[in-house]
Amino acid sequence: MEQVFAPWRIEWVKREDKNPDVEECVFCELPEREDARENLVVAASERAFVLLNNAPYNPGHLMVLPREHGGDYAALDDATLLDHARLKQRALDALDAAFEPHAYNAGLNLGGGAAGGSIDDHVHTHVVPRYEGDTNFMPVVADTKVVVEGLADSYDALHEAFAAQSDATDRGPKTPVALDFD
């Protein structure tokens, strides 16, 4: 079996069966939905939010996204860039607390199809926790390794970790943990 580490090829998969009414941009739609746990939106700041990947490469694989719709990273304004970056820091802290991974890969898909992305019109940063031996004991199939089991458990663990951070407001598991950076 060829083993290729290419987490950027694993995009958030549109769940057409569960979300038949998602028509335009799923990344704009999800933070507006009522049940954050069902929609995997685990934390949010003023201008960004954290979404668990529903086809995770590894446990804890998440994405940090600006709320603002747009595919051009260079077009984001300073306030959005800063808020997005701070939320990325918080996401790494939460993953440390919840999963104690050995390392991380984190990056943007830019440029659409050539970068491996399929949802290229809304900027998103993948954060993939890495565990020693993770490419060895888990199967890699057709460039993707999918760990779908345990998403609800991952959500709960990360929700708890975000809620324990400073300046966090926890309104229960069905609401993203609100983080205030000001």
Ligand SMILES: [Zn+2]
């Ligand atoms: Zn969007």
